[in-house]
Amino acid sequence: MTVESATPTSKVVLITGASSGIGEATARRLAASGHRVFLGARRTGLIAAVAKDIEAAGGVAGHHALDVTDRESMGAFVRAARDRYGRIDVLVNNAGVMPLSMLEALKVDEWDLMIDVNLRGVLYGIAAVLPLMREQGSGHIVNVASVSGHRVDPTAAVYSATKFAVRAVSEGLRQESRDVRxxxxxxxxxSSELTDGITDSGVRGAVEGMMEIAIPASAVGEAIAYAVGQPADVDVSEMVIRPTAQG
Structure with a gap:
């Protein structure tokens, strides 16, 4: 095992879905703050390029292929990070999909995909890192949900269900934990690639029409950096980040 050294304030941060959007922005922001980041995604060429950019800018970054719907893949991702850095301080469960549609369209395969990525992927991440964090006596799990986890709109019933569930799992874990934030x-x-997964052209057009007010992914990366940077005895339980113009 080769362990890369760091400054005393540097944390080892694993990020899922790090090939673009919020995951990529978070990786770049945290690396710029001196944290050691480890990127996971299915698109290995993209995470390799992001890691290379980070290191060219003076940061520390690694990467590993990851399919969050596969428990073994998640385990391998976490082990690779621990082998490289010697510990795991933070997991950012960011990977997500959003193929919106009306329920009556019966896009059951897309329902299954949202459950697998948005919920099961989060649970697999928790299962992979929680024993290590308990062993260390510290850790931080950051789960990316959505405002759709607070409200339900037409076309978003299943997507909202997965995000409501992420918030429920997170709150349960928080109450069970005294040493893991x-x-x-x-x-x-x-602004992200989430709308690319919407196969209903009418729904996709409507959502894309709303994106003119979207905030950049870097705004969410800043919020994650804030939560990660708090002292160990301070838990930022939830942050809502949305455009000022969003209703």
Missing amino acids: VTVITPGLV
């Missing part, structure tokens, strides 16, 4: 990050409209 738990944060829910709740974004509103953010």
Whole structure:
């Protein structure tokens, strides 16, 4: 095992869905603050490029292939990070999909995908890092939810269900924990690739029409950096970050 050294304030931060959007922005922001980041995603070429950029800018970054719907893949991702850095301080469960549609369209495969990525992926991440954090006596799990975890709109029933569930799991874990911090990050409209997964052209057009007010992914990265940077005895339980113009 080769362990890379760091400054006393540097944390080892694992980020899922780090190939673009919020995950990529968070990786860049945390690395710029001196944290050692480890990026996971299915698109290995993209996370390799992001890691290379971070290191070229003087940061410390690693990467590993990750499919959050596969428990073994999540385990391998976490082990690779621990082998490289010697510990795991933070997991950012960011990977998510949003193929919105009316329930009557019966896009059951897309329902399953949202459950697998948005909820099961979060649970697999927790299962992979929690024993290590308990062993260390410290840790921080950051789960990215959505304002759709606070409200339900037409076309978003299943997506909202998964995000409500992420908030419920997070709150349960927070109450069970005394040495592991738990944060829910709740974004509103953010410029990202999430709309690319909407297969219903009418729904996709409507959502894309709303994106003119979307905030950049870097705004959410800033919020995550704030939560991660708090003292060990301060738990930022939830932050809602959305455009001022969003209703």
